[in-house]
Amino acid sequence: xxxxxxxxxxxxxxxxxxxxxxxxxxxxxxxxxxxxxxxxxxxxxxxxxxxxxxxxxxxxxxxxxxxxxxxxxxxxxxxxxxxxxxxxxxxxxxxxxxxxxxxxxxxxxxxxxxxxxxxxxxxxxxxxxxxxxxxxxxxxxxxxxxxxxxxxxxxxxxxxxxxxxxxxxxxxxxxxxxxxxxxxxxxxxxxxxxxxxxxxxxxxxxxxxxxxxxxxxxxxxxx
Amino acid sequence: xxxxxxxxxxxxxxxxxxxxxxxxxxxxxxxxxxxxxxxxxxxxxxxxxxxxxxxxxxxxxxxxxxxxxxxxxxxxxxxxxxxxxxxxxxxxxxxxxxxxxxxxxxxxxxxxxxxxxxxxxxxxxxxxxxxxxxxxxxxxxxxxxxxxxxxxxxxxxxxxxxxxxxxxxxxxxxxxxxxxxxxxxxxxxxxxxxxxxxxxxxxxxxxxxxxxxxxxxxxxxxxxxxxxxxxxxxxxxxxxxxxxxxxxxxxxxxxxxxxxxxxxxxxxxxxxxxxxxxxxxxxxxxxxxxxxxxxxxxxxxxxxxxxxxxxxxxxxxxxxxxxxxxxxxxxxxxxxxxxxxxxxxxxxxxxxxxxxxxxxxxxxxxxxxxxxxxxxxxxxxxxxxxxxxxxxxxxxxxxxxxxxxxxxxxxxxxxxxxxxxxxxxxxxxxxxxxxxxxxxxxxxxxxxxxxxxxxxxxxxxxxxxxxxxxxxxxxxxxxxxxxxxxxxxxxxxxxxxxxxxxxxxxxxxxxxxxxxxxxxxxxxxxxxxxxxxxxxxxxxxxxxxxxxxxxxxxxxxxxxxxxxxxxxxxxxxxxxxxxxxxx
Numbered sequence: 003x004x005x006x007x008x009x010x011x012x013x014x015x016x017x018x019x020x021x022x023x024x025x026x027x028x029x030x031x032x033x034x035x036x037x038x039x040x041x042x043x044x045x046x047x048x049x050x051x052x053x054x055x056x057x058x059x060x061x062x063x064x065x066x067x068x069x070x071x072x073x074x075x076x077x078x079x080x081x082x083x084x085x086x087x088x089x090x091x092x093x094x095x096x097x098x099x100x101x102x103x104x105x106x107x108x109x110x111x112x113x114x115x116x117x118x119x120x121x122x123x124x125x126x127x128x129x130x131x132x133x134x135x136x137x138x139x140x141x142x143x144x145x146x147x148x149x150x151x152x153x154x155x156x157x158x159x160x161x162x163x164x165x166x167x168x169x170x171x172x173x174x175x176x177x178x179x180x181x182x183x184x185x186x187x188x189x190x191x192x193x194x195x196x197x198x199x200x201x202x203x204x205x206x207x208x209x210x211x212x213x214x215x216x217x218x219x220x221x222x223x224x225x
Numbered sequence: 226x227x228x229x230x231x232x233x234x235x236x237x238x239x240x241x242x243x244x245x246x247x248x249x250x251x252x253x254x255x256x257x258x259x260x261x262x263x264x265x266x267x268x269x270x271x272x273x274x275x276x277x278x279x280x281x282x283x284x285x286x287x288x289x290x291x292x293x294x295x296x297x298x299x300x301x302x303x304x305x306x307x308x309x310x311x312x313x314x315x316x317x318x319x320x321x322x323x324x325x326x327x328x329x330x331x332x333x334x335x336x337x338x339x340x341x342x343x344x345x346x347x348x349x350x351x352x353x354x355x356x357x358x359x360x361x362x363x364x365x366x367x368x369x370x371x372x373x374x375x376x377x378x379x380x381x382x383x384x385x386x387x388x389x390x391x392x393x394x395x396x397x398x399x400x401x402x403x404x405x406x407x408x409x410x411x412x413x414x415x416x417x418x419x420x421x422x423x424x425x426x427x428x429x430x431x432x433x434x435x436x437x438x439x440x441x442x443x444x445x446x447x448x449x450x451x452x453x454x455x456x457x458x459x460x461x462x463x464x465x466x467x468x469x470x471x472x473x474x475x476x477x478x479x480x481x482x483x484x485x486x487x488x489x490x491x492x493x494x495x496x497x498x499x500x501x502x503x504x505x506x507x508x509x510x511x512x513x514x515x516x517x518x519x520x521x522x523x524x525x526x527x528x529x530x531x532x533x534x535x536x537x538x539x540x541x542x543x544x545x546x547x548x549x550x551x552x553x554x555x556x557x558x559x560x561x562x563x564x565x566x567x568x569x570x571x572x573x574x575x576x577x578x579x580x581x582x583x584x585x586x587x588x589x590x591x592x593x594x595x596x597x598x599x600x601x602x603x604x605x606x607x608x609x610x611x612x613x614x615x616x617x618x619x620x621x622x623x624x625x626x627x628x629x630x631x632x633x634x635x636x637x638x639x640x641x642x643x644x645x646x647x648x649x650x651x652x653x654x655x656x657x658x659x660x661x662x663x664x665x666x667x668x669x670x671x672x673x674x675x676x677x678x679x680x681x682x683x684x685x686x687x688x689x690x691x692x693x694x695x696x697x698x699x700x701x702x703x704x705x706x707x708x709x710x711x712x713x714x715x716x717x718x719x720x721x722x723x724x725x726x727x728x729x730x731x732x733x734x735x736x737x738x739x740x741x742x743x744x745x746x747x748x749x750x751x752x753x754x755x756x757x758x759x760x761x762x763x764x765x766x767x768x769x770x771x772x773x774x775x776x777x778x779x780x781x782x783x784x785x786x787x788x789x790x791x792x793x794x795x796x797x798x799x800x801x802x803x804x805x806x807x808x
Contacts, residue, residue, distance in 0.1 A: 036316045043312065047305060055300035060293075069301045073308045080312050109753050143289050151724045151732070153754075161255070162290040168256065180779050187251040192725060193290075194282050 039083035047076055050093060053164055054100050060159050061104045063148060071107060075100040097166065097174035101156055108152050142204065146196035154189035161186055242269060246276045250283055390416045391794060395787035396765025399473070403443060404780075404802025409474055414767055417787045417794025419750050429785060429798040445547065445760050446807045448473065449585070451555030455807060456583075457535070458544045458560075465542050465565030468590070469535040473807070538583050539590040541565050545578045545600070545669070547708040547721075547759050552604045553649060557631045558583045558590070559609050561601045563668070577668035580611045582631045593634050598670060602626065602644040603709075605651055605682070612644045614661050614670050621673070622661045626686065640686030643672060644707075647682050648715030653738060654682040655699060655709045655718060658690070664726065671726065672703045679718075681743050696744040705731070710763035710808070715740065717788070719768045721757055730773045733757035735786055735793070750793035752786050762808040771804040772797075780804070 054075055059068035078099045086095050147155050153175070160166045160174055172182035249258060249266045258266065270277045395414040402410060412431035445458040453473045461467040542562040549560035564576040577597030583590035593609070598617050602610040609629045614622035624643035627636040639645070645656035659675010679697040681688040690697065700707075705723025708731075712718070716738055723731040735751040738744070747753065752768065758781065761770035767787040774781045780800030786793055 040312055040316060044309070047308060051304060052297065052300060055304070056297050059298050065298070065301075069304055072300060072304060073311060076308045077311050077315060080315060105754070109747075143293070153756075154724075158290060162287060163293055178779075183252065183255060184773070186255060187248055188724075188728075188730070190251045190254070190283055190286065191247065193286055194279065195725070197282075197286060 039080050042083060043076055043080045046079060046092060046096060050096055051076070054096060057097070057159055057164055058100055058104055060144075060147070060163070061152065061156060062107065063144070067107070071100070071103050075103045078103065091170075091173065094166065094170035094173040097160060097164070097170070098176055101160075101174050102176065104156065105152065142197060142200040146193055146200045149196040149199070150189065150192040154185060154192050157182065157185045158189045158193060243273065243276055246270065246273065247279055250276070250280045254283060254287065390418045391789065391791040393417055393766060393787040393789040393791075393794065395767035395785070398762060398767065398769040398783070398785055399448065399807040400769070400771070400783050401443065401446060401805050401807065402801040402803070403805070409807075412783075412785075412798070414785050414787050414796060417785070417796045419792060419794045429783065429796045431783075431798060443803075443805055445544070445549060446805055447549055447551060447558070448807045449551055449555045450553065452585075454585075456538070456549070456551075456558055458549065463565065465540055466544050466562075467537065468539040468542075468544065468560075468562075469537050471535045538588070539581065542581070546706050548601050548603065548644065548646070550601075550604060552607060552631070554607070556585055557604075557607075557609075558585065559601045559604070559631070560590075561599075563597075580609065580629065582609065584631070593629055593631070597668060600644055600670075602656075603646040603654075605639075605647040605684070607631070610639055610645055610647065612642070615641075620662055622670070624657065624661055626656075638686065642680065642687050645680070645682065645687060646709035646711070648711035648718070649713050650715040651684070652682055653711075653715050653718075653740070653743070654680050654687060655720060656680060656687065657703060657707075671705075672707075676701045677703045677707060677720070677722070679738070679743060679745055691743065696739075696742075696746075699734075699736075699745065706759070707731075708759065708761070710761065710768075712764050712766070717763070717768075718745075719752075719761060719763050721759065721761060721770075723759075729759065730756055731759060733761060733768075733770055735768050748788070748793050750786075750795070751788075752784075752793075752795065755784070758804075760806055760808055762806045769806050771806055774800075 051072060055068055055072045058071045058075070059065060062068050062071065075096065079096055082099070086092060147158070150158075157171065157175060160171055166174055168179055168182065171186070172179040175182050175185065177185065246266060246269045249262055250270075252258060253263070253266065257263070270280060392415060397411050397413045399409060399411045402408060410431040412429050414429070442460040443457050444460055446455050447458075448455045453475060455471055455473055457467075457469050457471050459467040459469075539562070541564065543565050545561040545563055549558070551558050559580060559582045561578045562581050563578045566576070578600055579592050579594045579597060580599050580601045581590045581592050594611060594613075596613060596617075599611045599613040602612050604610070605628060607630075609631055610626055611629055612624050612626045615625050616622050623641060625641055626639040626643070626645055628639045629636050642654070642656035642658055643661060645654040647654045655677065657672045657675055657677050658680075660673040661670045662673040663669070664671045676694075677699040678690070678694075679699070680690060699720050700722055703722055705726040705728060707723070708721040710719050717735065718738055719733060719735045721731045721733045723729075732754045734753050734755070735748070737746040737748045737751070739746050755770070756773050757770040758773055761768065763769075766789070767785050769783060769785045771781045771783055780802055781804040782800055783798040783804055783806065784795060785797070786795050788794075
């Protein structure tokens with residue numbers, strides 16, 4: 003039987019009863035059942051690893067790092083299994099873990115800088131996989147996303163690409179519903195401005211290329 | 226999990242109707258508006274081409290974003306194999322540890338020690354502070370859990386992991402609340418909690434020391450290091466900012482933080498009546514002898530204000546940035562300002578910034594540079610440090626810094642960094658190392674390419690950078706404003722960087738400084754990339770800042786991070802109205 007951790011009633015999830023109250027909230031028994039957690043995380047992985055990887059890739063723009071962080075997120079889910087109160091929150095809970103993993107890594111890069119903060123892969127030569135991914139993600143939109151603050155980027159990605167609802171978004175971001183909406187509002191405005199800047203830069207570059215091809219014609223930039 | 230009822234944001238708090246409209250446009254994308262706001266928005270959009278264009282752009286951006294759903298990347302095929310192996314290793318290690326614990330009885334002391342470790346690990350896990358990546362710093366901590374909802378829906382039962390408040394010896398923190406019941410508040414910070422916002426954490430309780438007639442648009446208050454006095458800067462009229470000296474009321478005894486669950490109340494607890502009450506509308510008897518003060522006019526008295534009366538020290542200028550500061554001995558106050566942009570002011574692109582200084586007790590601040598491109602950076606001993614571009618006729622300039630004697634105005638070279646903020650011991654600075662570019666239209670200069678980084682500092686200026694760049698760089702972009710503040714010993718430093726060039730909100734991070742190796746370090750529990758309003762207070766073992774107000778009316782809160790040998794912890798106030806930390 004394949005269980006869907008995002009929708010399945012987990013009161014008897016894997017042959018081992020879990021204590022739930024009448025409100026559907028799991029009561030902590032104080033015993034951390036490793037087998038139960040492992041099975042649960044395996045099911046969670048089968049259901050959600052693709053979207054978690056996609057989210058982390060768009061946050062980090064590096065497939066190798068995104069894969070490592072996806073692995074990290076599921077290990078953290080395993081370790082923190084007992085903190086999941088309601089099974090219907092499993093997906094938002096997982097996004098919250100992934101979001102924190104991403105922010106930790108971004109901060110670590112900014113603070114400790116083991117890796118260059120350019121979104122490039124480690125090492126001197128990017129892998130073929132990275133080049134392919136970079137080409138796929140190199141549009142105006144992705145560059146604009148990369149320009150806005152990471153918490154705003156996360157809010158936009160989770161809301162628009164990953165379809166998290168208001169409460170799920172707040173849970174994933176680890177903030178109140180009000181704060182999540184405020185963050186999303188700022189994110190939309192930042193993205194609008196960043197996209198405008200990208201398009202203006204594109205237009206300038208195009209005008210410069212035209213001028214180089216035809217030196218006699220004055221460069222024009224659409225604004 | 227808000228501990229206080231939300232305070233509705235008043236409609237008249239919008240800076241203009243377009244800001245209100247754009248906020249409502251985005252809010253409506255995420256859910257229906259109330260009838261009143263929806264009607265208002267529709268009417269506004271019908272008559273405002275600019276906002277209507279923005280609304281179309283928002284929708285276009287949303288569609289473009291959703292278009293990315295068709296480009297879902299494929300994860301590596303071996304991802305589950307790698308993850309399963311790691312989980313198995315975790316499980317084995319955990320089982321062995323449990324087995325070891327179960328084999329023999331442990332004395333109570335050891336058990337309590339284990340409890341402490343378990344709590345620490347639990348909190349650490351919850352905050353996401355453990356990273357599995359090679360080379361990751363153990364001290365890099367996770368995001369604060371923020372208020373409420375995540376704890377309510379995701380966190381475990383409160384009985385399973387509770388933060389343990391610990392004692393700190395931090396100094397008092399002052400701030401003003403500009404709401405109807407506002408005033409000057411002071412709080413002492415004796416206890417903090419390692420997990421912000423968690424149940425059982427101490428609540429910051431403050432005394433209200435008195436009402437001072439601040440302008441409601443006060444944006445900055447800088448307290449004197451030696452007297453109960455402050456310089457307050459408020460956005461005023463087209464005639465320029467209001468820059469006044471105010472006397473601060475003496476603090477009443479602030480209560481110690483309480484670990485009891487906070488009561489549901491509409492405002493922070495005020496334990497005792499205010500001992501000093503005086504306002505501009507109802508001056509006290511003691512203020513009756515003071516001459517009337519016109520905020521924007523040149524004062525005719527020496528700058529010795531009372532709690533009821535304030536004294537203007539400059540007029541016709543707009544203060545720039547957040548670097549305004551008293552000298553260490555409290556005898557001078559320096560800031561950056563440009564001619565007011567109002568009617569009769571300079572044209573766009575003209576009237577750049579210069580450095581001003583006010584000697585405490587003088588009637589007026591005076592301008593000490595005259596190139597329209599100088600910024601006050603910080604104090605180094607009794608010398609001001611100012612920065613300016615090496616050429617003004619280029620969009621790609623390099624910075625030069627000088628020391629300026631505030632009394633003689635003699636300048637001396639201080640290196641080629643931009644706005645070095647020197648620590649009070651004069652040994653370190655954080656500054657922008659890189660090029661500058663003109664900001665749009667307002668004759669301002671901003672960092673372009675380079676990095677905001679830690680340097681060793683001497684009386685002659687910065688030393689050459691040494692050691693690993695990774696460990697000294699704060700950020701590689703600082704297109705907006707930045708603000709740096711040190712503690713008294715140069716061991717801790719907090720850096721605020723605006724989210725975007727025009728954003729009133731920035732991200733605040735607290736670092737520990739490895740002075741021997743000139744490295745920035747991250748401490749467990751230290752605020753990292755916290756959303757903060759401009760202007761924060763640093764020193765006396767604590768960092769204090771105001772959080773941005775939330776939409777739909779949630780007020781700002783004062784948050785304080787304090788440190789001791791036990792680590793860094795946080796405590797926060799209830800919401801308030803237009804809070805400004807006295808720094």
